[in-house]
Amino acid sequence: MQVCRIPNKHLFSLRAGDMGCFCIRFSEDGRTLAAGCAGRDAYPIILYEIPSGQNLVEFYGHLNIVYDLCWSKDNQHLLTASSDGTARMWKIEAQATSAVRVFPHPSFVYTAKYHPVAEYIVVTGCYxxxxxxxxxxxxxxxGQLLQxxxxxKSFINTLCFDAEGFHMFSGDSTGLIIIWNTLVKGNSQSPIQNWGIDKEINDDDFKGTAINHLEVHPNGRRLLIHTKDSTVRIMDLRILATxxxxxxxxxxxxxxSTLTPCGTFLFSGSEDGIAYVWNPETGMEVHYFMLLEKNYIFFHLQVNIF
Structure with a gap:
């Protein structure tokens, strides 16, 4: 893995929806950027070519805010979660711009993820x-609802898996984190028959505070926890210290917030319109970007190397 460096040059700005966008996500190969945009009349998923910034395609179908995006490992499919009560799957190379799967829910869908090993399995978290x-x-x-x-006991804001797909982490609006056993039985008629709760984390430090985002550190031993109390935390999963x-x-x-693919830097958006950068090992703030003076930065930033 190439060591990441802090970006120091503004390459371009991308036109998104009239009302902005709530999430962005680079494809696994770093060549495409997906943005969940909000317009006055529609909520398109816009794909941009990187590094040119050229608009590639727009997917239409969602009827309200898109809160989460997840690429398949082969970059052929994109999974989206929306407050219109659906998660949707889009085929990138298809000529049609409508979803190839629509997963219906009774309320807002805040997060949707592919299982990292068995990508035919989709997991969603709902209001x-x-x-x-x-x-x-x-x-x-x-699709087929398996389980x-x-x-x-409260709405689920975020889901993430470890790289092997052995465990999934879910976080809700009360500060509860649940670690799930998510090993998939390859040729079984019931591939998720052994799924269940492994451990619950009820940390007094952020109990009662909504968890916006969870992300497994590239080393697999730590968990990034972004809570709605103006604090970003990284937890050692072996001793649960933060x-x-x-x-x-x-x-x-x-x-x-997000970690760079090498784990060298931690980036976070902010309601003051600044993107902050820390050294995860020392906890020291090492940089900040004055990106938006009058708007919040809602992004899920990823550092892209090309």
């Missing part, structure tokens, strides 16, 4: 506090 597991490898456009898990990163403001919106 109704239920985690749903879907089989996308079926002919039915609505519902109700370990949370290091705090202070500076960014977040009390109101679903702002997120």
């Amino acid at each position: 109704d506090s239920v985690i749903r597991v879907w089989n996308a490898k079926v002919k039915d456009i609505y 519902e898990f109700d370990g949370h 290091k705090k990163y202070i500076g960014a403001t977040n009390y109101r919106e679903k702002i997120r």
